[in-house]
Amino acid sequence: MVNVTRLNMADQQKVKKYYIRGRTLSFEEDGAHEFKGHRNLCVEEIPYFSRGTDKVHSSRKAISRNLNAFLNSGKGGTVYLGVSDDGSVHGLKMSHFQKEHFLESLDDLMMRYEPTVAPHRYNVKFIPVIEQNTTEADILKLCTYDSSFAAASLERNRKHVLRNPCYCWCDKEAVAAYNCGLVTPDYVVEVVIQPWKRDDPRNVGLGLIINIHPLHKDEEGKIYFRRQASVVQYSLNSLVQITKQEVKELCEGEIARLKGEIALLKQRRRLLS
8 A cells, every 4th residue: 555644844855655565455456556566577588387278287477468458448557566466465585687578578578579669658665564563764764865976887787687487686685685684675566557649749650640559569469458357368350340340430529529610710710601
């Protein structure tokens, strides 16, 4: 649950928000919200033990499916990592370099989509997770903590291992630090897909007039849509019908707008004559 009310006004300006471990979010999974307990973005990052073809062994799905569905719906949405299916917050331990790895992985994934996804269509927020009995002083410390301060400068130019289910060097480093008594902060990672805005000059979609949002294929060449709290993969015929319906609705709206402008111009002309 996002909360800042326990702090005084001065500290509230420094702390934007945080989550409390064990609390249940005030909203459920729906057309705009998805909860995930892991951070495996692409299909290649799924652990080998979760790659079975049956429901028993295929227990984990790549986050990419949900991001793809939010993009193709045109309405956007947010995936919350570190939150269970029932909405309870537990967080994910992430060091500075693990956060860097995640951001690189996400950029890599968006470049693999067809067509590629522009950087302004998505963003990531790392929101701290605190314990229920945390003092105000500790809340302020955790929420204003700069993880780059503790990052070794020698590791900054080291390449991360992407598209792989095995531990990257940053994961091994985080485990080693934990074994030495260095506690890594917990975060809820919010991956936000922005809704498609037809009037944004950065958005180049389909059609010169209506500028409808494009349909993106994911890293496996699949196209997903968001329907309520689920992700659905449609056939080519279904995609054609969906696109036709969306184009029809947008065109009807544009025609209605133009008719309104014409009527207004006629009214002004009569007043001037």
